[in-house]
Amino acid sequence: MPFTVPKERWTAEVQTTTIGATEADGGTRTSTVTIGGDQSLPFLHFEGRTPYRPVIALEVLDEAPTQWPDALAEHYRDVWDDPAAWAQKAVDEFGADLICLRLVSADPQGTDASADDCAATITSVLEAVGVPLIIWGCGDDDKDNAIMPFCSQAAAGERVVLGAATEDNYKTICASALADGHLIINQSPLDINIQKQVSILVTDMGMSTDNIILYQTTGGLGYGVEYAYSIIERTRLAALGGDKMLQMPMLSIVGSEAWRVKEAWQSEEEAPEWGPLEKRGIIWEAATATFFLHAGSHLLVMWHPEAVNHVRQHIDELLAGQQT
Amino acid sequence: MALTAMDIYKNLPKTNCGECGVPTCLAFAMKLAQGQASLDQCPHVTEEAAAALAGSSAPPMKTVTIGTGDHALEIGGQTVLFRHEETFYHPCGVAIQVNTSLPEGEMTERIKTACEMEFDRVGMTFGLDLIALYDDDGRLPEVAAVAAEESSLPLMLMSDDPQAMRGALEVCAEGRPLICAATADNFEEMTSLAKEFECPLVIRGEGMEQLYELSEKAIEAGIEDLVLDSSAREPSAVLQDQTIIRRAAIKEKAEPFGFPTIGFVGGDDEVDKVISGCELIAKYPGIVVTDLITRDALLALVTARLNIYTDPQKPIQVESGAYEVGEPDASSPVLITTNFSLTYYTVEADASAGNLDAWIVVVDTEGTSVLTAWAAEDFTAETIAKTIKECGIEEKVEKKIAVLPGGVAVLSGDLEQESGWNVVVGPRESAGIPTFFKTEYEQRIADFN
């Protein structure tokens, strides 16, 4: 029997989505980012096209982190008191495709910054960089609902991504995004049915499917990466199978999850059996990112510039096999 | 090719006698097609039909054993393309490449390092699996003799030269090494070596068609233990080929591709190699060959393999009960956690790192983490209180003080009520346990005395 390449006949493709708006589209971004549109499982060029490359966002906190290990802190210490300067460095020096701005200062358990302060931060970051933005609240539902409308307004017309709509808390963020022409992140706790449910809830409110990015929460290598890997893979399968509520591009948080894992940061004195610390964190972040890419994620939120370089190179390699 | 229910049905007696346990031959055929029944459950099937159907009931991918004894490595035997569909069986073997041109001292050192390298994770110990001798100077036979002495791990012999391969097999075939590789050029010689010495064999084709043909020929020649290599070395090509082979095996039951594959880690530096290794661990080879030897990089690969090959239906768990860290006594603190192995061993390691003498009370949460279990209502005031009552900890300590993970601080009031114990909320991450006990704990429990 001669050999024939077994091809799947997918009935659909991943939704294509553009983040950011240039002047022509009513914003001020100097570049936009388009993701999705995949016609196959990740990078299987014999089966379908990967029209847009996966992109990397670097994360910017609006407050200097206190717990970062040195290997990471050394790259950001000079700018981490100023989110605009931080964002600029991430773009100019580290080549970020987008900036993922996290408003940790809003946390009521912490600084408890006001909506105006947060909005001012957003304005300053938008002025500092030309790439598109992802804007994330502090994780406290009530506080996020209080600040998001103002944050959204501060970026009106820029097609930023607002995070995150969840099953129990989606109305405010969704309404803000609709009012100001933004995208939203639909978040679910590693559960494909809840993911789908969130999509149904926000589209019922009038959000169009090309303004949605899916986020199923992630775990780092050694810390639940396999759960995230499988959920992302299942979501991609569902998308190609034609499930409209799971067809949007996916985002994965890599940096903060990878660096939470002890192997990434524990010193050689404390854990001699793990080998030298120097590269461990970079390796951990790069490995975590690799799994999400191969599962089918489109947008990686990362931390360490060296890990970013290696992952970007891997993306190049994976796309190299595609005939143009 | 996988047979459809109709193909199978045509070969059945069509008497609907029901002896197979399902009412009709057609229903039985459907079960067979889905792999939920085996043909021998029908007592009336003819020999011809059985032969015709044999292919459809055989497992889609063969399990191949390399080496002998305690360190023998089993690979393959996969039944799915995606781990969520069932699970990936037989974790891929990590083979450490050792070039024959290395000075002897360096070579034995490398072999020793690879054989002894161990990683403790979630209460289990993992090591590496194979020593891959790469013949870059024609000295394979000599080096194989040394390696067979030095290595506790099975060997893989890498040379396209049948002469060198014979020499090596003569000194180490007893250990059932993996021969790598038979190609279009040396096919006859290598396959006859594999037969003569009864060793598993890698078949390397230049591309998929050739690999398929060579594998067919090897099967015809009566070789049963094959490992496949399509020659792809670039990340993109590797992904395509590995996927095509796995798919052909699982979905189409293409016999020549019904074997585990081998993959070679590429990349320039440590980080690139780990990325390449992670790609291979996810998609799909049964053996991953690398020249990495540093602990930090191999730790990542071994962890990645553990993660991907974990049964998605059943997290790795420990038994519920009262465990000891250090040498606890009646005045030692009691830490509360869940029975997810990852959670328990993280807490245990952190408590030991802080030189703590403590009890750890492990609640059965069906193997889920603290927050997952809390969200799923498996880690509640009730379940914790019940475990405290049942695990015997109350007879072991004088003061009834429980330390809760910081992530579930909200449970503390209810737990005090439910259990009659005092509750102290600990740090969110167990990494904070050493500092917590050094600086805060005594003060926090002062009120309870």
Ligand code: B12
């Ligand atoms: C992997 C994962 C899963 C896996 C399960 C993995 C498992 N075996 O537990 C799956 C996919 C099954 C899952 C399911 C769900 N999950 Co889940 N999951 C995660 C994820 C990604 C990682 C969890 C993990 O493994 N952590 C690692 C372990 C080691 O952490 P840990 O147990 O908490 O232990 C640490 C600390 O608590 C502390 N600690 C532990 N014990 C002790 C003891 C003491 C004394 C001290 C001081 C400290 C301490 O130290 C440890 C190390 O730092 C997290 C998100 C994330 N990135 O963290 C969500 C997360 C935990 N899940 C969540 C939810 C909601 C769910 C679901 C309810 C969703 C749903 N509706 O289906 C289900 C419930 C499952 C069920 N019905 O059975 C939420 C919980 C939200 C909340 N705070 O309420 C999270 C936080 C995601 C999110 N942001 O929404 N989940």
Ligand code: SF4
């Ligand atoms: S035992 Fe055989 S003949 Fe009888 S019903 Fe089942 S398949 Fe048909």
